[in-house]
Amino acid sequence: MAEGEPHPLSLRPTLIGGDTAEGDYTLMREGRPIGRIRLTQDHIVKGTVWAWTITVPLPTPAWSAGGAESLEAAKVAFREAWERFYASLSERDIALWHLTEDSSRPGWR
Structure with a gap:
């Protein structure tokens, strides 16, 4: 990914206890x-x-959450906040996040 290029993000239905909910x-x-x-x-x-x-x-700042009138507007607002948040992370922050996230997956290690 080139410097300044937006991160590729994908959207999938949230799965909680094996179930999904509309929206x-x-x-x-x-x-x-x-x-x-x-x-x-x-x-x-x-x-x-x-x-x-x-x-x-x-830790996330107060501006890392919000609301919007439409799904499309929420996606735009999220992306803007995500790009700002990610830019604030150090390499150590990213490594800690990845280790924490990956170690919670089944079959890790």
Whole structure:
């Protein structure tokens, strides 16, 4: 990937306990889950919103989560936050994240 090029991200249905729910997606990068976008009820705006959040096993800033009026808008907002967040990580942060994520997979080691 060239410097400044966006990270390739994919969206797949979120799987929890073997089940999926409509309007619930996990964002993936290089086979690792990095975030989630889901349709939910918002108690502040009193309606539905597409909530998004970065979910890597590292400390995340307050701006690493938000909401949008559509799935497409949530994808755009997530990507912007992800690129900003990833740019803030050191090589050590990335190595720790990968080790933590990979060691939780069945068959690791």
